Amino acid sequence: MDRQRQAHHGTEQREEGAGPPRHVRVAIVGSGFGGLGAAVRLRQEGITDFVVLERGDAVGGTWRDNTYPGAACDVPSHLYSYSFAPNPDWRRAFSRQSDIRAYTEHVTDVFGIRPHLRLRHEVQRLTWDGAALLWRIETTGADFTADVVVSATGPLSDPVVPDVPGLDGFPGEVFHSSRWNHGTELSGQRVAVVGTGASAAQIVPRVQPAAAALTVFQRTPPWVLPKLDRPITTAERLLHRHIPLTAAARRGALWAVRELQVRAFTRGTGELRAAQAIARAHLARHIKDPALRAALTPSYRMGCKRILLSNDYYPALTRPNTTVVASGLAEVRGSTLIADDGTATEADVIVFATGFRVTNLPVAERVVGADGTTLAESWDQGMRSLRGIAVDGFPNFLTIIGPNTGLGNSSMILMIESQLNYLADFMRQLRILGGRTALAPRPEAVASWGDFVERRLEHSIWNTGNCRSWYLDRFGRNTTLWPGTTGEFRRLLREVDLGEYEILRTAPADLAAPAVPAAPGRSGSAAVPSTTAPAPEAAA
Ligand code: NAP
Numbered sequence: 001m002d003r004q005r006q007a008h009h010g011t012e013q014r015e016e017g018a019g020p021p022r023h024v025r026v027a028i029v030g031s032g033f034g035g036l037g038a039a040v041r042l043r044q045e046g047i048t049d050f051v052v053l054e055r056g057d058a059v060g061g062t063w064r065d066n067t068y069p070g071a072a073c074d075v076p077s078h079l080y081s082y083s084f085a086p087n088p089d090w091r092r093a094f095s096r097q098s099d100i101r102a103y104t105e106h107v108t109d110v111f112g113i114r115p116h117l118r119l120r121h122e123v124q125r126l127t128w129d130g131a132a133l134l135w136r137i138e139t140t141g142a143d144f145t146a147d148v149v150v151s152a153t154g155p156l157s158d159p160v161v162p163d164v165p166g167l168d169g170f171p172g173e174v175f176h177s178s179r180w181n182h183g184t185e186l187s188g189q190r191v192a193v194v195g196t197g198a199s200a201a202q203i204v205p206r207v208q209p210a211a212a213a214l215t216v217f218q219r220t221p222p223w224v225l226p227k228l229d230r231p232i233t234t235a236e237r238l239l240h241r242h243i244p245l246t247a248a249a250r251r252g253a254l255w256a257v258r259e260l261q262v263r264a265f266t267r268g269t270g271e272l273r274a275a276q277a278i279a280r281a282h283l284a285r286h287i288k289d290p291a292l293r294a295a296l297t298p299s300y301r302m303g304c305k306r307i308l309l310s311n312d313y314y315p316a317l318t319r320p321n322t323t324v325v326a327s328g329l330a331e332v333r334g335s336t337l338i339a340d341d342g343t344a345t346e347a348d349v350i351v352f353a354t355g356f357r358v359t360n361l362p363v364a365e366r367v368v369g370a371d372g373t374t375l376a377e378s379w380d381q382g383m384r385s386l387r388g389i390a391v392d393g394f395p396n397f398l399t400i401i402g403p404n405t406g407l408g409n410s411s412m413i414l415m416i417e418s419q420l421n422y423l424a425d426f427m428r429q430l431r432i433l434g435g436r437t438a439l440a441p442r443p444e445a446v447a448s449w450g451d452f453v454e455r456r457l458e459h460s461i462w463n464t465g466n467c468r469s470w471y472l473d474r475f476g477r478n479t480t481l482w483p484g485t486t487g488e489f490r491r492l493l494r495e496v497d498l499g500e501y502e503i504l505r506t507a508p509a510d511l512a513a514p515a516v517p518a519a520p521g522r523s524g525s526a527a528v529p530s531t532t533a534p535a536p537e538a539a540a
Contacts, residue, residue, distance in 0.1 A: 032061015304465025
């Protein structure tokens, strides 16, 4: 038995950071909802030989990082939580960041994840060793080797600050919405907020009352709907606590409504017209000045960009200390901010609410696959994957919230949980196959899945709504969103189809071993994997 397998079987545990890297069955990268969920799922499957590598000093992912004033979720609390960890005590219909963050800590404790956590372990390099069939993992803490890597770094984790000429010479404070500088006093300051996405719409109403002057740089106006938020009553909480079925029913109803909405986005044929009329009325109700109203009226169809939910964004924009510059930030000259339309604004602080690196993930530059290419190089022409979770050239590597798994209208936790089902089956298949084995996605299976997704996106509002959004990559291709219901995605990821993988083994003895029968219903077999990737539709 080789060294790694001895460690894997628990007979040889090394102190991490001293001597050769410790070997684990699974290394999870990231401890947001995806990484924590993967950890819980592995434990539920009886797998305890894993670590969760986290670059920060706490769990929570995006909900740990985004501490900006007003940070809250725009998906209802009872849906934006794990199905396996219902929380009867949500305090509001839409939770605030602090409550969601506390929930992730709670899940970490209740499901025994803490001993697996390796905080301040930022992954520097993940290299596939094709001879040993394992991943070599270098981190800022200890190094590891792992049979399987689950990359759960999230698409909304690395901020984008636009490369604005002159920004370096700005004398005041500058920070990104997801890296809020709580040490900066905003009261009495001239604050500029750049961007009008979901983050800015929450920040603006909270910053406006204290600021001496607030300028919002708006390149593209968002569609904004009223947010039906309210505190959850004590009676409701008691009911959910003592009769859990009521909480499940509430979640079910929230889920079903959103499932029914999906076609309005994917068909792109105008089903969102009624919602668009509500948004126009919301705008008209709050913005009386015709010039400001015109500036805040989108010229693209609703749904093309993320729809915002807010009751206080528009009112904040009408306050005397607030100015909307309907133009992007083009240049900074000392403390003067110059917009694309030439408007000049003085500022003491600049807040960039300018989004994240979604379609060019920095972590992809650190993952080196079977032929020595990085994941970033492999995705140079656009991200692609098998079922949003596996990538050809990267064996035994699963990405939670991979390409085309994002949603425009529902809870990402639902998508994550579908991917956890797939992860569980992936681990089961490896166990059944036995020995030192790796599953390498077949390029034709990846291509088939990519074509299927692309075809489905063709007529979607995201592709045809006449806007530019973070859903599209630099080629204008939508490599981020899932063009179906969460129920369909769940069905498509229920189990691993071995026909979509090549089975890799190390030792010649293993290669000569008799064929291991695949689990019932699988199209591949261990000894002779199928060479044709079935069309995803067939699996739907
Ligand atoms: P975002 O949606 O990517 O918005 C970035 C904003 O910055 C856009 O308005 C963009 O304008 C603008 N921008 C970029 N460069 C600019 C420049 N030079 N001058 C002026 N404006 C510029 O980022 P985000 O608001 O952080 O949201 C990202 C995603 O995170 C959301 O879509 C959502 O999925 C999630 N999120 C959710 C919540 C929630 O649950 N409530 C809250 C925050 C974030 P263009 O539109 O013209 O590109």
